[in-house]
Amino acid sequence: MPLFDQELTVLNVGLSAFADAIRLAGGKAVEIEWSPPAGGDRSAGLTLARLVNDPRVEAANRAAFAAYLAAEPVLEGIGRAAEVIPGLRGRTILHAGPPIAWQKMCGPMQGAVIGAILFEGWASRENAARALAERGEVLFSPCHHHGAVGPMAGVISPSMPVWIVRDPASGRRSFCNLNEGLGKVLRFGANGTEVIERLAWMATTLKTVLEATLGEAGPIALKPLMAQALHMGDEVHNRNTAATSLLLRRLLPPMLRSRASRDDIAAAIAFIAGNDHFFLNLSMAACKAMLDAARDVAGSSMVVAMARNGVEFGIQLSGTGDCWFMTASPVVDGLYFPGYSIADAAPDLGDSAITETAGLGGFAMAAAPAIVKFVGGTPDDAIANTRAMGHVTLGSNGGFTLPAMNFAGTPAGIDARRVLDSGLLPVINTGIAHRQAGIGQIGAGITHAPLACFTQAVTALAATLPDE
């Protein structure tokens, strides 16, 4: 319809006096709170402009988002990493985040790698383990390149037990290691005797009990369990109290029916019940399955991974294959445990931002008022966070609803274009590791995915799309 035949409604970008004048004159004007997009990078801003409402990108995003929604990850079993994870051969160790060489790894990741080498028996002392890594006799590869994810250091070595999650819709499998609990644990870089002994116990006793239990239970659908946990105050990233309880409730009857010994069962139950975060690694594997289903749709600007290796923060888009778009990982200005401060913190670390990528964690903050104080905020702030993420996502996931927002679905499917255009950065709930190996978690807080990743990603996506 020609402009002259419509009632005029103006979107005002720039001088706000113009919007005021329109309203004074009786017209309708909406003020855009504008700042230079892409952090003022003019060239990236122009590239972005050419992708706005591009029909090829819109169609690709619809397809990618539909695949994400269609995924129905189920917990299928538990297995030895080398036997189930594709490409995990010989002396290979998987780690969190984008690719990184041994020399560049942060303290906690190096500590975890040393722990894994000791656990595997490739060396018997810390010095020898370090030397092995330095000589290049261990191959390193990101978890994400193998359908896997891991919290914090995200270290997975061949003999470790891993969760096996399968999405029948896509046929893909995803993997995650098992959560060790808090305190001195491998994922924060601890590698002392108690850590190695615990890993050994998990690889034997716990694995055996869980194998028997899952054999008895059959596949466990994870989305309904996560949805229920959202209604019980979890956002299934930094709070997994409800989800862990729900899982344990599901596991107890088959566990008691199984052939596992009574002592082993008692030990397994004590271990799971003593760790509020036990479910986190399953939440991550489920999110990984949902997002892998959305991968490799040509032209799609949907983010399918956000991950940190403690040095760099990287993201991947559905439309750009296995390319990582990376920048320095931010240090989290969160709340610190007694005696620690931001000066002690390692830069943001871990694959657990896969939960935010899937529309959970920080994106579902409205579900978890109990942890919003991490941001120094209130439940109202949590709702504002969730709502803000609605502006940078492709849609909402009706499978995960938020009671505090009239049961609206969680915002999901981050559109890199919208992040770049609005400057609203994906919010991530995260734990904070000490910069030195082995000290462990020293705090928690809220951080944001860095803009530079999105600038690179959108530019790279544009390069895959010929000018029309």
Place this chain on the structure above:
Amino acid sequence: MASLAKIVRNFYRDSVTLMHLSARLSALPGVSQASAVMASERNLALLREAGLLASDAGAGPNDLLLALAGDEAAIAAALAAAEQGLYEAPSTENGGRQQQPPRSLEMGLEETPGANLALISTPGDYATAEAMKALRLGLHVMLFSDNVPVADEIALKRYAAAHALMMMGPDCGTAIIGGVPLGFANVVRRGGIGLVGASGTGLQQVSSLIDRLGGGISQAVGTGGHDLSAEIGGMTMRQGVAALAADTATRVIVLISKPPAPPVAAQILEEARQAGKPVIVTFIGADPGPIAALGLTPAKTLEDAAVAAVALETGRRGERSHSLPEERPRPAGEEGSRRQRYVRGLYSGGTFCYEASLLLGESLPDVFSNTPVGNALKLDNVWQSHAHTLLDLGDDVFTRGRPHPMIDPRLRLERLAAEAGDPETAVILLDIVLGYGAHPDPAGAIAPAIEAAIAAARASGRQLAVVGFVCGTAADPQNLEQQEARLTAAGMKLAQSNAEAARRAVRIATALRGA
């Protein structure tokens, strides 16, 4: 450095609340470390390691422990505040539920799905991207920003034309769409006259004169200053002509521009001829012959265009509400005024300076300008007037590092005083622009300087004529009548249009030459 610990028995708070409290206490002046924890074994051990706890005094897991280190007085006060804080109800005020204001055009469109035009006035570096986004989202665009590369302008206008969208600008200062003033625009009566103009002040002059003459505006489309160049080819003006031709409310069309590149003019005139409506063409300074030959109505000045348009719209002859008064030159024989013979124009609107230069150049020799046209010559030093001088004070040379004179009158006030002090100055010409975007009280801002200029000349035995006009309407926020009254009271000889003001200046100057 002192340390202090306090146990609050059987008082549970979750760890996050306590971390939050710890952070708040640590931030207090004089407090070096602070910790609020439930006194579990693990937490007690941590505090001991951190050197915050000398003895745990039998605290248990259900007890809350506050431990602080730092300046003695400070930690005592902090401890008291912390205890107080534990019992306070949490604040419920905050803006968390407020709507996030839109931060991009796409967000704006999501929240206001009926939006149909983007008015963009970002710095030029970002203007192309915003305009392209707007077009891609199906929005018509008015791009106020300048300094947009020609290649970008072509790309934007091609995209818009291919998608049936109006692309006004870049460098488009004025438009009136559906009765709504956009950018720098006057509040005019609605009616049957549609305007398309490359010049913002040109559109303001014609639309406000039409209003003054009793006519009304259907739409006023701005094309931006570069549209009629050979490279751009008048894409927006052609789009505007076509849209006004199709618009049932528009009965008369007026085109306003400096003379376009010749092939562009030919194409526009040909398309205007096919509009099926009367078209008045003001290509200021252009040869009227080819225009009239196509059956279109040439108008020499912006005022002529307004008069002709109202005549065509209303069917009655538009009356100029004025006749030029006799100008009385200075009383003969006054010594101090013998050298007084020149016109000095200080314009805030570039098109006004342009039009006045043409009109003065027709009748007077030695007309100089920083932006010369017609018979006018280039002024070597823009800071020093020479003979008849007309200045466009909105030109880059004057606006570098300071706001446009329509918004910030200071530069013009300084120059006004300087011209008044020049014994050769006989007439000072001024334009006063009203409407949205303009100064809130331009007459009030310049009237004292006019009074001072006249008084200063008189003190030197000279009679200085200050001639000017107000471009505006009765409905403008500044109110035309009050502005004119203020200027008349200050001693300004008031014309109703730029052309009339220029002609009065010519008459005075001519009379002085003859004297």
